[in-house]
Amino acid sequence: MDSMYELLLELPLFKGASYDRISEVVGKAKFHFLKYLAHEKIIDKGDPCTHMKFIISGSVRVTAANSDGRFKVSQTLTAPDVISPDFLFGRATQYPVTAIANDTAGLVQISKQDFINILNADEIFLFNYLNMLSMNAQKAVEGVLAVAAGSLEERIAFWIIALTQRGGTDITLTCKQRDLYALFGVQRSSFLATLDKMKERGIIEYDSNEIRIVSRRELLDIISTTSD
Secondary structure (H helix, E strand, C coil), X not given: CHHHHHHHHHCHHXXXXXXXXXXXXXXXXXXXXXXXXCCCEEECCCCECCEEEEEEECEEXXXXXXXXXXXXXXXXXXXXXXXXXXXXXXXXXXXXXXXEECCCEEEEEEEHHHHHHHHHHCHHHHHHHHHHHHHHHHHHHHHHHHHHHCCHHHHHHHHHHHCCCCCCEEEEEECCHHHHHHHCCCCHHHHHHHHHHHHHCCCEEECCCEEEECCHHHHHHXXXXXXX
C-alpha cells in the first residue's frame, strides 16, 4: 500500500499534496491500475477521452498525425506523465493521438467523474490541473505567433513543441521534405540550410523523410521561453 501512495505522489495531479491527503483521496475515488504488454495499443486516435491516464511505469509511444498520415509527430512518454490531459473536458473530447506501449507499461486511470471529485476536494489538485492546462494553452498561442512571424528555425521549433508534451523524449517528425518546406512557405534550399544549422548545433538529426529531435529542451532554448 505504501508503494502505491508513493507512486501517486509522483503524479503531476498530486504534486505538493501530503501522504495523508493522498490516502484520504484514494479512499473515496477509484484508481484503476492497468498493465500493457510491449507493442500493445493503449489508445487509438479518435477514442473518447473518458479517463485521465497516468503512466506509472515503463514507457509509451504517442503519435499525432494529420488525416491523411503525411505528417506524423511521435514522442515517448514515461512516468509520471499523463497522456493528452487537455482532452478530458471541452468541445473535443476524443484523443488526438495513438498510444502504444514501448515495453511493459503500467498506467493508472481515473474516471472523469472521480477526477472532478478530486479537483473539488482540494485546491492543490485543482491548481495543479489548471496550471497544466494554462501552460498548454499559452504554448499554443506562442506557437501560432511564431509560425506567423518568427524565423524558420523558431517556426520549426514551435511547431514540434506544440505537438509534444513537456516530458516527451525520442521525438520524431515524419514527413517528406517537400511537404514541410511547402508548409512553412520557404524554398527547399532555405529549409535544408536551416536544418543543417540545427544539426551542426546538435539539436536535430534528419534525413529525407524524418527529423529526429536530440533534445526537446534545445528547441525551447531556440525560442527562449520558459512557458512550457
